[in-house]
Amino acid sequence: MKKDTTTEEKIREAARQVFRSKGFYGCTSRExxxxxxxxxxxxxxxxxxxxxxFKIIFEAAMDDFVLSMVEVFGSKKSLxxxxxxxxxxxYAFLAKHPELPSFILNEMNREDGCNxxxxxxxxxxxxxxxxxxxxxxxxxxxxRSISLNSIPLLIMSNCHYPVMAKTMLMQLHGMTSKEYDDxxxxxxxxxxxxxxxxxxxxxx
Amino acid sequence: MKKDTTTEEKIREAARQVFRSKGFYGCTSRExxxxxxxxxxxxxxxxxxxxxxFKIIFEAAMDDFVLSMVEVFGSKKSLxxxxxxxxxxxYAFLAKHPELPSFILNEMNREDGCNxxxxxxxxxxxxxxxxxxxxxxxxxxxxRSISLNSIPLLIMSNCHYPVMAKTMLMQLHGMTSKEYDDxxxxxxxxxxxxxxxxxxxxxx
DNA sequence: CATTTTTTTAAACAAGCGTTTAAAATCCTT
DNA sequence: AAGGATTTTAAACGCTTGTTTAAAAAAATG
Numbered sequence: 426m427k428k429d430t431t432t433e434e435k436i437r438e439a440a441r442q443v444f445r446s447k448g449f450y451g452c453t454s455r456e457x458x459x460x461x462x463x464x465x466x467x468x469x470x471x472x473x474x475x476x477x478x479f480k481i482i483f484e485a486a487m488d489d490f491v492l493s494m495v496e497v498f499g500s501k502k503s504l505x506x507x508x509x510x511x512x513x514x515x516y517a518f519l520a521k522h523p524e525l526p527s528f529i530l531n532e533m534n535r536e537d538g539c540n541x542x543x544x545x546x547x548x549x550x551x552x553x554x555x556x557x558x559x560x561x562x563x564x565x566x567x568x569r570s571i572s573l574n575s576i577p578l579l580i581m582s583n584c585h586y587p588v589m590a591k592t593m594l595m596q597l598h599g600m601t602s603k604e605y606d607d608x609x610x611x612x613x614x615x616x617x618x619x620x621x622x623x624x625x626x627x628x629x
Numbered sequence: 630m631k632k633d634t635t636t637e638e639k640i641r642e643a644a645r646q647v648f649r650s651k652g653f654y655g656c657t658s659r660e661x662x663x664x665x666x667x668x669x670x671x672x673x674x675x676x677x678x679x680x681x682x683f684k685i686i687f688e689a690a691m692d693d694f695v696l697s698m699v700e701v702f703g704s705k706k707s708l709x710x711x712x713x714x715x716x717x718x719x720y721a722f723l724a725k726h727p728e729l730p731s732f733i734l735n736e737m738n739r740e741d742g743c744n745x746x747x748x749x750x751x752x753x754x755x756x757x758x759x760x761x762x763x764x765x766x767x768x769x770x771x772x773r774s775i776s777l778n779s780i781p782l783l784i785m786s787n788c789h790y791p792v793m794a795k796t797m798l799m800q801l802h803g804m805t806s807k808e809y810d811d812x813x814x815x816x817x818x819x820x821x822x823x824x825x826x827x828x829x830x831x832x833x
Numbered sequence: 834c835a836t837t838t839t840t841t842t843a844a845a846c847a848a849g850c851g852t853t854t855a856a857a858a859t860c861c862t863t
Numbered sequence: 864a865a866g867g868a869t870t871t872t873a874a875a876c877g878c879t880t881g882t883t884t885a886a887a888a889a890a891a892t893g
Contacts, residue, residue, distance in 0.1 A: 447740070470841080590782070597747055600778075678851075
């Protein structure tokens with residue numbers, strides 16, 4: 426009789442949760458095994474080592490990370506529309522996965538890094554034709570002529586930082602979690618307006 | 630004969646460097662002692678425990694973190710001028726201390742948190758009169774009427790995230806560290822223009 | 834049902850952790 | 864220079880870490 430979730434899957438799912446919220450150094454193999462309700466030795470039985478298991482979790486996280494970007498910018502809409510849709514989707518996605526940006530940034534900064542093929546993820550985004558589209562829009566004077574490096578950076582700054590800084594700003598402003606999230610929804614609209622007005626100056 | 634740097638100072642300075650770049654869990658007492666060129670036991674002799682030493686380092690980091698904000702916004706200039714000066718200073722400051730934003734955000738997110746008086750730092754900023762000044766400017770129609778929570782969030786997002794994401798974006802774009810930093814200087818101007826145009830709509 | 838293969842277990846491993854100890858070295862005061 | 868306080872040291876403490884082992888349990892195979 427096949428179980429609906431195998432031991433391997435239980436461990437992977439527990440690792441996903443624990444690694445994402447605590448990072449590689451912030452948790453132990455035993456903690457992951459307990460979260461999965463299984464014996465410690467099984468972590469190594471199925472995944473050979475903590476590092477190997479982490480690598481799997483991290484790569485899956487990177488897939489999640491670029492998925493919405495690829496989906497939105499690969500679609501057939503105007504650039505302005507795509508921008509607004511992307512910001513909306515990104516805020517919605519991060520509401521469900523608020524630990525993701527910190528997780529990825531931190532683990533990439535780790536000394537004994539995560540040893541994955543980073544370029545592959547950049548290519549995924551590049552393949553949507555986003556950069557060519559921006560370049561063309563800039564030549565036509567439709568989009569502000571700024572470095573193509575700055576465009577994703579502006580968007581990511583204003584989408585990711587607000588969720589990364591939640592704990593700090595909650596405490597600084599003395600807000601509850603819900604109050605902060607409500608403010609985030611208001612903030613999203615500001616970000617959307619600000620970025621589009623800046624990137625597409627004649628659009629209003 | 631007094632040494633120019635005491636053992637205690639050497640350990641504190643080593644701890645500052647190591648904690649900031651690796652975080653509380655990312656380093657060991659022995660690593661700090663080695664960086665200071667001293668015996669492990671001295672860490673506990675002078676600071677009682679790793680946690681206690683960390684607390685000192687973290688609070689000093691928070692002081693650094695809010696210092697430029699307090700200095701700039703406590704000065705007697707127009708709000709627009711202050712904004713532009715602050716962004717300039719913040720980029721310059723973070724060029725020297727690029728690990729600071731990640732450090733503070735991460736350690737605040739830690740489960741067994743850093744147990745410091747966060748409110749004190751908010752008060753420091755509030756005491757500059759920044760929020761009253763913004764409120765007044767909004768009533769006069771000089772500044773865009775947005776939540777007073779969103780203003781620091783917009784500024785911090787666009788100042789802090791670009792240095793936090795350096796490793797990731799360098800690898801994604803295949804840039805060298807110098808190339809990224811050069812781009813950051815261009816980006817700073819964009820951020821400055823974008824934020825000021827958005828916050829003070831009639832200012833151009 | 835017997836045998837082989839796969840999965841799970843408890844226990845142990847060496848290494849590293851934060852911290853403590855007690856003796857040695859150094860400093861300061863008289 | 865002697866004596867007492869302070870600083871530094873090497874070694875050890877108990878505990879946790881990632882990982883391995885070897886036996887037990889379960890599942891699959893014929």
